[in-house]
Amino acid sequence: MKVRFLTLGCKVNQYETEAMRERLEGRGFAAAGDNEPADVLIVNSCTVTAQSDQKARQALRRLKRQNPDAVTVLTGCWPQAFPHEAEKLMEADIILGNSKRGELADRIMEYLSTKQRIVDVAPRTKGEPFEPMSVRGLSGHTRAFLKIEDGCERYCAYCIIPYARGHVRSKPMGDIRAEVAGLSERGYKEVVLTGINLPAYGQDLGITLCDAVEAACSVEGISRVRLGSLEPERLTPEVIERMKRQDKLCPQFHLSLQSGCDATLRRMHRHYTSAEYMRIVEELRAAFPNCAVTTDVMTGFPGETEGEFMESLDFCKRVGFAKVHVFAYSRRPGTVADRAPDQVSNAVKERRSRVLSEAMEASRLSFLRSQVGRTEQVLIEREAGPGIWEGLTANYTPVQVEAPGELGGQMMRVRIKEVRDNCCFGEKSLDFHG
Structure with a gap:
């Protein structure tokens, strides 16, 4: 069939x-x-x-x-x-x-x-095990995603996912090593560790996300290990110090922000302040030189005033994100925020999204320009045009390079020369290898 x-x-x-x-x-x-x-x-x-x-x-x-x-x-x-x-x-x-x-x-x-x-449809229950699951690859992708964690217990005011995914469950370490080894044998050079609340990995097993990172990095043949979206408050100085010892860990961290205003963060039931978030960013940048910090930011959460929006906008500018996914708050029946007073109109949400997006495009351009002159390993993902190949550096910078042959899935050292159309352009370094 x-x-x-x-x-x-x-x-x-x-x-x-x-x-x-x-x-x-x-x-x-x-x-x-x-x-x-x-x-x-x-x-x-x-x-x-x-x-x-x-x-x-x-x-x-x-x-x-x-x-x-x-x-x-x-x-x-x-x-x-x-x-x-x-x-x-x-x-x-x-x-x-x-x-x-x-x-x-x-x-x-x-x-x-x-x-x-x-x-x-069986209801979620506390104590249910991590569902045994593995893959041999991911169709059409040069990077392999690997789910190592499921569930979330944060219950943010706008989010229904804890009800859909249940309590935190973690993939056993031996299963992680075995699956990454299988992906390496099939030619994958990069694995992306993913989860519903990835930093909560291991809390049910008495271990931490660092253990999973170390297990994945230990597999021969894997050149890069990347982390999926991260809730920031579990990135303690001890966790950052331990992770920086792994040379294969990609220096790109997608730290979910949602708002740069503390009053809005409290209404969202987020578990950090803007000052704590900034401290984590600074510690990551100190530990991982030239790292990229990317994020998600929501506009128009219930009760967000114009002053609160401007506070969030100013904070995002000060962080200097490499990339920001900006989106307007969308009501989700079944959540606390859906029943909250002072819902913001769609027109206001859309205007704030435009303003924030324009500001974050400037931040994005500044980050891309900071990569010019660097020589980086690029994992080639696709052919962007005849003889033009596009891929990503370890810190998730998109790079295009002119080179002959079929290069999808290969690693290439590229010297970045300029920025055009939200992408870096470079030339193949002499010490190319696949």
């Missing part, structure tokens, strides 16, 4: 889709080609915003129209967080919560046998 996946949301979802795909292949299923009808359609959903839920509905309905005889499956965070809402989507023949993914092949066969709709 032919299967087609559609993945919505984060890198963790991408990893989980790949794991489901490989499990199905082991049971005799095969991936449907781009122009080939599918027998089974699977939507791995996200539920970060109400718009995410709507995207899942629209996607499943569209796929069903295109493949009317196919078995349709809805899984992921939306049915886990809102099972009763997801159950109303009658285009879904099978609805599985996150904890039921391992039963996917059996449930498909059950549906084919009985033609009876299946809805199975």
Whole structure:
């Protein structure tokens, strides 16, 4: 049988889709080609915003129209967080919560046998184990994502994810080493450690994220280990000091900020102040020369005044981020913030997003210009044009270089010469090696 996946949301979802795909292949299923009808359609959903839920509905309905005889499956965070809402989507023949993914092949066969709709979403429970899961790679990517942590216990005022993902669970260290070794054997040079609340890794095992980093870095053949999005408050001086000893750890840290205003951070139920955040940034920059600090910033959180927005804007300018993902607050039913007073109008949120984005583009340009003159190892990811290859440095700077041949997935030393169109351009260094 032919299967087609559609993945919505984060890198963790991408990893989980790949794991489901490989499990199905082991049971005799095969991936449907781009122009080939599918027998089974699977939507791995996200539920970060109400718009995410709507995207899942629209996607499943569209796929069903295109493949009317196919078995349709809805899984992921939306049915886990809102099972009763997801159950109303009658285009879904099978609805599985996150904890039921391992039963996917059996449930498909059950549906084919009985033609009876299946809805199975078990509530999250404290103490549930980390779901055994591994991948051989990630289709279409030169970097391999590796999920090592699941769950979150922070309960930020705007976020539904703790309800979809449950309590913190961590991948055992031996499993991390084995999976990274397998990825290395298949030619991957960089692995990205991901999780729902990555810095919480190990709190259920009596270890820390540093242990996972060291395990991944110890694998021969892996040149780089990169960290996914990080909540900042667990990056203590001791953690930073321990991580800096790992030469393979990429000096790029995506520290989720959300707001540079302390009053807004308190309403968000974030667990740090702007001063504490700045201290962490300074310590990272001292430990990792030429590191890139990137972030997410929200505008228009309930109660955000113009003065609070300007405080957040000023803080972001002072940090000097390498890149910022700016987004307007989106109401998420089921969260504290959705019921909060003083909701900000869409027009105000959009205006503030534009102002912040423009300021952060200037910060981005300043960072890229600071890379000119440096010679860096670039992991080539794709051909950007005839004979023009694009990749990323260890600190996540995008670099394009003119070079002959098929270079995807290879490492190249590049001297950065200039910045154009939000990208660095350089020339191949003489000591190129793949």
